[in-house]
Amino acid sequence: MELYHLRTFVAVAEEKHLTRAAERLFTSQPAISAHIKALEETLGVTLFDRTPKGMRLTPVGEELLPRARQALAAASAVMQHAKGLQDELIGSVRIGLNTDARFLRLTALQAGLAAHYPRLEVAMLTGSTGTNLPAVRVGKLDAAFVTGEIDDPSLSVCFLCDEPLVIGAPASLREQISSTEVAELARLPWVYTSPDCSHFAAMRAIFEAHCCEPTRMLIANQEDALVEMIRAGVGLGIVRAGVFAADEQAYELPVALPSVPLQFVYQRKRENDPLIRAVMHQLCAVWEIAPPDALARQAG
Amino acid sequence: MELYHLRTFVAVAEEKHLTRAAERLFTSQPAISAHIKALEETLGVTLFDRTPKGMRLTPVGEELLPRARQALAAASAVMQHAKGLQDELIGSVRIGLNTDARFLRLTALQAGLAAHYPRLEVAMLTGSTGTNLPAVRVGKLDAAFVTGEIDDPSLSVCFLCDEPLVIGAPASLREQISSTEVAELARLPWVYTSPDCSHFAAMRAIFEAHCCEPTRMLIANQEDALVEMIRAGVGLGIVRAGVFAADEQAYELPVALPSVPLQFVYQRKRENDPLIRAVMHQLCAVWEIAPPDALARQAG
DNA sequence: TTCGCCCGTTCGGAAATTGTGATGGCGTCG
DNA sequence: CGACGCCATCACAATTTCCGAACGGGCGAA
Numbered sequence: 001m002e003l004y005h006l007r008t009f010v011a012v013a014e015e016k017h018l019t020r021a022a023e024r025l026f027t028s029q030p031a032i033s034a035h036i037k038a039l040e041e042t043l044g045v046t047l048f049d050r051t052p053k054g055m056r057l058t059p060v061g062e063e064l065l066p067r068a069r070q071a072l073a074a075a076s077a078v079m080q081h082a083k084g085l086q087d088e089l090i091g092s093v094r095i096g097l098n099t100d101a102r103f104l105r106l107t108a109l110q111a112g113l114a115a116h117y118p119r120l121e122v123a124m125l126t127g128s129t130g131t132n133l134p135a136v137r138v139g140k141l142d143a144a145f146v147t148g149e150i151d152d153p154s155l156s157v158c159f160l161c162d163e164p165l166v167i168g169a170p171a172s173l174r175e176q177i178s179s180t181e182v183a184e185l186a187r188l189p190w191v192y193t194s195p196d197c198s199h200f201a202a203m204r205a206i207f208e209a210h211c212c213e214p215t216r217m218l219i220a221n222q223e224d225a226l227v228e229m230i231r232a233g234v235g236l237g238i239v240r241a242g243v244f245a246a247d248e249q250a251y252e253l254p255v256a257l258p259s260v261p262l263q264f265v266y267q268r269k270r271e272n273d274p275l276i277r278a279v280m281h282q283l284c285a286v287w288e289i290a291p292p293d294a295l296a297r298q299a300g
Numbered sequence: 301m302e303l304y305h306l307r308t309f310v311a312v313a314e315e316k317h318l319t320r321a322a323e324r325l326f327t328s329q330p331a332i333s334a335h336i337k338a339l340e341e342t343l344g345v346t347l348f349d350r351t352p353k354g355m356r357l358t359p360v361g362e363e364l365l366p367r368a369r370q371a372l373a374a375a376s377a378v379m380q381h382a383k384g385l386q387d388e389l390i391g392s393v394r395i396g397l398n399t400d401a402r403f404l405r406l407t408a409l410q411a412g413l414a415a416h417y418p419r420l421e422v423a424m425l426t427g428s429t430g431t432n433l434p435a436v437r438v439g440k441l442d443a444a445f446v447t448g449e450i451d452d453p454s455l456s457v458c459f460l461c462d463e464p465l466v467i468g469a470p471a472s473l474r475e476q477i478s479s480t481e482v483a484e485l486a487r488l489p490w491v492y493t494s495p496d497c498s499h500f501a502a503m504r505a506i507f508e509a510h511c512c513e514p515t516r517m518l519i520a521n522q523e524d525a526l527v528e529m530i531r532a533g534v535g536l537g538i539v540r541a542g543v544f545a546a547d548e549q550a551y552e553l554p555v556a557l558p559s560v561p562l563q564f565v566y567q568r569k570r571e572n573d574p575l576i577r578a579v580m581h582q583l584c585a586v587w588e589i590a591p592p593d594a595l596a597r598q599a600g
Numbered sequence: 601t602t603c604g605c606c607c608g609t610t611c612g613g614a615a616a617t618t619g620t621g622a623t624g625g626c627g628t629c630g
Numbered sequence: 631c632g633a634c635g636c637c638a639t640c641a642c643a644a645t646t647t648c649c650g651a652a653c654g655g656g657c658g659a660a
Contacts, residue, residue, distance in 0.1 A: 059391030082343035091359030
């Protein structure tokens with residue numbers, strides 16, 4: 001028994017004529033006849049009395065009709081519910097963070113996602129560039145903010161902005177910093193970041209260029225920890241420009257550092273995943289950038 | 301969308317493997333794959349995530365699964381309900397009566413039908429042989445009791461018993477009845493039956509044999525009316541033997557009359573109608589006769 | 601009564617759908 | 631790094647479904 005048997009059953013019961021039911025169902029009358037016959041055989045009952053004027057439901061057919069309608073309605077409910085769901089994202093998305101919420105404009109992103117996809121659970125999970133990248137690769141995260149150049153063909157990368165870096169110094173060390181020569185700065189205590197942080201690469205770049213090695217004091221791979229260490233006077237460190245804008249405990253040294261790009265990454269193979277597309281769409285709106293080709297292709 | 305799509309959907313969701321679902325459904329894995337693909341296309345949603353380990357429901361699939369189960373259950377309910385109905389008679393049967401209930405053994409018939417077909421509504425409708433026959437022919441009655449020989453090829457006839465007929469006379473006329481000569485009796489007042497009654501034929505037969513015509517006093521085509529008229533002294537009449545067995549107001553004359561057969565008729569073309577078969581089955585049990593060939597063929 | 605009409609059934613052949621087995625890509629596990 | 635398991639795809643075969651035509655029965659009009 002298939003749904004078309006039931007559809008035909010109901011149509012014939014309502015039209016009371018095979019011919020009219022066939023017209024309603026856009027098929028031929030013998031086809032309808034066969035449907036009814038097959039249904040009657042599988043059910044083992046007689047659904048209609050054949051009269052010269054048409055088809056009349058038997059008492060058994062009368063009793064079965066509402067159930068058939070119910071089955072059709074249930075099937076229709078599946079379709080209808082699917083239609084309602086087909087452009088709606090449900091489930092959850094996990095986004096890895098690598099720095100503070102304001103800089104990443106998280107509230108705007110969250111607002112955009114919540115407005116367009118009210119049933120989507122958004123998880124924004126603290127982390128760092130170094131922890132985010134493998135998490136995205138293995139699927140623990142759907143997407144993540146990272147800094148620095150990414151050279152992984154399995155990942156799609158969306159450039160958001162350049163982060164100018166500066167050397168931050170605690171106010172307590174101001175007197176010991178007589179010049180901004182790298183070689184001299186290297187002799188002071190430094191708060192390191194872990195090697196998987198893009199700031200680490202920037203740091204290495206400048207010191208290697210001057211053939212010197214800074215004094216390691218501490219490693220912090222969480223940005224606010226790094227900032228707090230510097231403000232506490234533990235040592236110098238590389239931070240995003242503006243972090244110490246109106247800070248009394250730390251200040252920025254006027255040393256030219258290369259900037260690193262803030263980027264958003266996700267698995268390239270999920271380029272067309274509606275979830276990724278939706279997140280990217282909102283992200284691009286928040287950052288006022290054009291969506292990548294892969295996104296623009298289909299989405300409005 | 302058809303039911304097999306939903307069946308496959310549920311099977312795959314439960315087995316989490318196309319291959320295993322294919323085994324469960326006794327088909328091949330590509331077929332299952334095609335079902336899911338087609339269903340996803342018609343619904344416009346992705347139901348499963350394809351992983352190297354198998355199929356995992358997406359949140360959308362998770363949400364649709366219970367509805368699909370519900371639709372399958374509804375379809376299954378149609379089948380199950382039909383199975384329950386397939387040997388059960390529902391609706392109503394209309395049986396025409398032509399004489400009193402006790403003689404027709406109606407209570408036993410009703411009891412048998414009610415016991416075997418509790419949902420069958422039985423209507424036993426008063427009438428006479430003359431009114432019952434055309435009613436059966438045009439379908440106003442499903443079957444009827446009649447008396448007398450029936451010669452209609454469109455009707456099936458089942459013989460039940462012979463009704464011995466007698467001439468009933470009111471006690472008040474006893475003194476005027478000096479002999480049982482037909483010629484003499486004909487001069488007395490008679491309560492006639494209408495021409496469509498088998499008693500009428502019996503009456504005509506005896507008077508024609510003696511070349512005389514009875515005196516008509518009244519016509520009654522309902523048997524109890526006839527009986528009451530005789531008892532009230534209106535005249536003589538032909539009744540079933542035994543009607544006046546212990547009656548003080550009427551008695552039976554010792555005149556030899558031919559007996560007429562009590563029969564049960566229904567449309568021949570409905571010989572295999574389950575309703576007719578059921579009624580005949582019960583009827584034959586009540587009357588302790590062998591069912592006709594057409595009945596014995598299939599029914600137990 | 602007979603003719604014409606309407607309706608459902610049946611039949612053979614055509615068309616569409618569905619199913620099958622083999623193949624390939626992809627990822628994982630030993 | 632090779633073997634295995636899983637799903638997607640393809641060409642082709644089997645089945646089902648569908649269609650047009652012819653048939654038979656019942657009804658109503660002439």
